[in-house]
Amino acid sequence: MEDIHFTPGVLPPETAALRTRVRKFLAEHLSDYPSVKRAQSWSGSDRKFSKLLGANGFIGMTWPKKYGGGERSALERYVMLEEMLAAGAPVAAHWIADRQSGPLLLNFGTEQQRQRFLPAITRGESYFCIGMSEPNSGSDLASIRTRGKHTKDGWRISGSKIWTSEAHNSTYMIALIRTQPQDQKNRHVGLSQFLIDMETPGITIRPIQNMAGEAMFNEVFFDDVLIPDDMLVGTEGGGWGQVTTELAFERSGPERYLSSIQLIYELIHELSKNPTERSAIGVGRLIAHLGTLRQMSMSVATMLEAGETPNLAAALVKEIGVGFEQEIPSRAYELTGRVPLLGDDNDFDQVMAYITQSSRSFSLRGGTREIMRGIIARELGLR
Amino acid sequence: MSELTNIISETTNRLLEAYTSREQKHASEAGEWPTELWQALEQNGLTQPLVPESQGGVGTTWSDAFVIAFAAGRWQAPVPLVETIIASWLLSQAGIEIPSGPLTLIDDGHTLHINGDTISGAAAAVPWGQRATHAVAIISINDQPHVVLIPTSKITYIPDLSMAREPRDHLSASNAAFISAPITNTADISLVRCAGAAMRSAQIAGAMQAAIEITVTYATEREQFGRPLAKFQAIQQMLAVAAAKSVEGRMAAEIAFRTIDQTNADLSKAEFDTASAKVVCSEAVEAITDTSHEVHGAIGFTQEHDLHFITQRLWTWRAEFGSESFWAERLGRSILSRGAKNLWPDLIARQSGA
Numbered sequence A: 001m002e003d004i005h006f007t008p009g010v011l012p013p014e015t016a017a018l019r020t021r022v023r024k025f026l027a028e029h030l031s032d033y034p035s036v037k038r039a040q041s042w043s044g045s046d047r048k049f050s051k052l053l054g055a056n057g058f059i060g061m062t063w064p065k066k067y068g069g070g071e072r073s074a075l076e077r078y079v080m081l082e083e084m085l086a087a088g089a090p091v092a093a094h095w096i097a098d099r100q101s102g103p104l105l106l107n108f109g110t111e112q113q114r115q116r117f118l119p120a121i122t123r124g125e126s127y128f129c130i131g132m133s134e135p136n137s138g139s140d141l142a143s144i145r146t147r148g149k150h151t152k153d154g155w156r157i158s159g160s161k162i163w164t165s166e167a168h169n170s171t172y173m174i175a176l177i178r179t180q181p182q183d184q185k186n187r188h189v190g191l192s193q194f195l196i197d198m199e200t201p202g203i204t205i206r207p208i209q210n211m212a213g214e215a216m217f218n219e220v221f222f223d224d225v226l227i228p229d230d231m232l233v234g235t236e237g238g239g240w241g242q243v244t245t246e247l248a249f250e251r252s253g254p255e256r257y258l259s260s261i262q263l264i265y266e267l268i269h270e271l272s273k274n275p276t277e278r279s280a281i282g283v284g285r286l287i288a289h290l291g292t293l294r295q296m297s298m299s300v301a302t303m304l305e306a307g308e309t310p311n312l313a314a315a316l317v318k319e320i321g322v323g324f325e326q327e328i329p330s331r332a333y334e335l336t337g338r339v340p341l342l343g344d345d346n347d348f349d350q351v352m353a354y355i356t357q358s359s360r361s362f363s364l365r366g367g368t369r370e371i372m373r374g375i376i377a378r379e380l381g382l383r
Numbered sequence B: 001m002s003e004l005t006n007i008i009s010e011t012t013n014r015l016l017e018a019y020t021s022r023e024q025k026h027a028s029e030a031g032e033w034p035t036e037l038w039q040a041l042e043q044n045g046l047t048q049p050l051v052p053e054s055q056g057g058v059g060t061t062w063s064d065a066f067v068i069a070f071a072a073g074r075w076q077a078p079v080p081l082v083e084t085i086i087a088s089w090l091l092s093q094a095g096i097e098i099p100s101g102p103l104t105l106i107d108d109g110h111t112l113h114i115n116g117d118t119i120s121g122a123a124a125a126v127p128w129g130q131r132a133t134h135a136v137a138i139i140s141i142n143d144q145p146h147v148v149l150i151p152t153s154k155i156t157y158i159p160d161l162s163m164a165r166e167p168r169d170h171l172s173a174s175n176a177a178f179i180s181a182p183i184t185n186t187a188d189i190s191l192v193r194c195a196g197a198a199m200r201s202a203q204i205a206g207a208m209q210a211a212i213e214i215t216v217t218y219a220t221e222r223e224q225f226g227r228p229l230a231k232f233q234a235i236q237q238m239l240a241v242a243a244a245k246s247v248e249g250r251m252a253a254e255i256a257f258r259t260i261d262q263t264n265a266d267l268s269k270a271e272f273d274t275a276s277a278k279v280v281c282s283e284a285v286e287a288i289t290d291t292s293h294e295v296h297g298a299i300g301f302t303q304e305h306d307l308h309f310i311t312q313r314l315w316t317w318r319a320e321f322g323s324e325s326f327w328a329e330r331l332g333r334s335i336l337s338r339g340a341k342n343l344w345p346d347l348i349a350r351q352s353g354a
Ligand SMILES: Cc1cc2nc3c(=O)[nH]c(=O)nc-3n(C[C@H](O)[C@H](O)[C@H](O)COP(=O)(O)OP(=O)(O)OC[C@H]3O[C@@H](n4cnc5c(N)ncnc54)[C@H](O)[C@@H]3O)c2cc1C
Pocket: A129, A130, A131, A132, A133, A134, A137, A138, A139, A140, A162, A163, A164, A165, A166, A217, A361, A364, A365, A366, A367, A368, A369, A370, A371
């Protein structure tokens, strides 16, 4: 068994000034943003805000300057992200483009694709969604059936994607498509990634209401949609390896433990009115984990900065982090005894109602808990 | 890791592996003192890493001491190693000459009282009490914290044992002679508890790793229904969860030691991270002991098998130098008094190095 552990990360001194700048920016632009909106965290979408972030150099921070990036370190980006999340800033519109589509193009895209797509992302004007899951393919992603057939005009795509976050707000989707018939012996072969302009004829987007009452994810249908050849990302048939790299980005960030932070604030606010031994113990336990998770997340950022692909570390942070995020509503209930009504007009109850419901998705998105545990088990040498 | 840290890690693990055989641990459970182990530790400076070189120690950082304490947990060293490390450090801080042999700590100095030049009082479950040559405590004398050194010969101990069959003797002293000197570094009477909590966290983290290691090994070797236990998804999932908690504990402990270094060992400034470490590590004991015993089946429930060396210590260490509730309450009270709006900025400021 390998010695699995996280090396403590160190934030270089230049991150302090950046943090101050981000806080000033947030104080200026988000001061009367309501708690229940902040509680949406990285699911809250606001194009105007994204453009403002772009104008301030907060998108594509680590990318090369020639593509509009900031050539900052992964740790500086980490600091910006954690401040945005801690404040509950509405970052959803550009989130996926910044977190994974851009890095994917930097890793596997052509020079022409990078020049064409990256600058608009960094301006906060171009938004991406991820088309992986399908109605019959969730955890078993390799079983997807949406087909791409090569013709003389380009690729013709038919099928559907589901649970696509922000598809209705996106400029492009990066979709995983089957371009060769499934080989039962080697299931990961024959998948390819495409950049798909969401305005292309033949695409239908059907919003799906989630149980918290939001319509943030969608079903997306492709009816013989024609995609030009130059929209293939990376190698034809090599999509699986690319997706795996992409998922490491998707799983490793501070959003994997900070999604319930607004409820933690509200809980502390409630309990500090009349602290008891019990409430102090309850809060103390949570914050001990919060601080430790931050260190683990920072350690992952340090590994990314060193050019590593920390798949295991990301799976570990996600396992512990989403467990933590998801436990917050129950701890808040336990410590206050309160169950919100939807008509309750105060921050605690509104945030509690929202996060009690939304947190159910935290262990699903980006790969379920069981899948993460499977990855960890493999590293332990059990599989 | 620095060069020195590597050497310390390599030496400690090599010595502990050599001198903590199953036979040795069984002998220790029966009350035998592991003379060779202790000598090896002493000769290699591992009992006094935090004592400055000018006072005869090694003068390492606390992060180096983490490596030693972690290894002590990983190998379940049946000796008061971390107690001696802290006691020696306290004595060196106060400029008191460090006596030879194993030393122990009195977690809470409030239960002892000075009367002129003698000391009286009681303390429960002193680790390795009778086995130590001296006990060290921090006691307030004329409103100033003092390091107090009491020879075991002046103490009455009622013997008792932890679940791991390690001495946890009940101390009573009645007009005992002692040596003392004021300590200025961290003028806080709970210094022993803070340092002890950090060390116990590191030991817990080391023992948790050992539990995961032997359980993973067992799961790949033991077969049922025609295949290794490791191939059952239920087993994989349980172990993945336990391993994640164990890694989280190690991170929390390692960070606490790093913070202690960053505060120049002013433990009152490092209290938050130390408390967090003890909360996270002590809490994780439940999941780690639960999973490792479940996966081992009946063999893990025997005296003969190694697992109990680990789990019995974990159940003891989680409560010593403050349980998770004790430390969580302190953390929680300070957070609640600072209010919600300070939570995040305080956390960042604290973790940015003092
Ligand atoms: C809010 C939200 C946003 C999302 N956004 C996107 C998006 O933008 N793009 C996108 O492509 N997808 C998105 N998803 C989909 C997400 O990736 C899937 O929900 C996830 O991969 C699980 O698939 P599933 O829901 O079909 O569940 P299933 O795979 O059917 O799983 C159901 C249950 O069975 C368990 N299970 C499945 N296989 C195994 C196994 N081998 N061993 C043990 N247990 C197993 C799972 O862990 C789970 O508990 C989103 C999901 C949510 C909830």
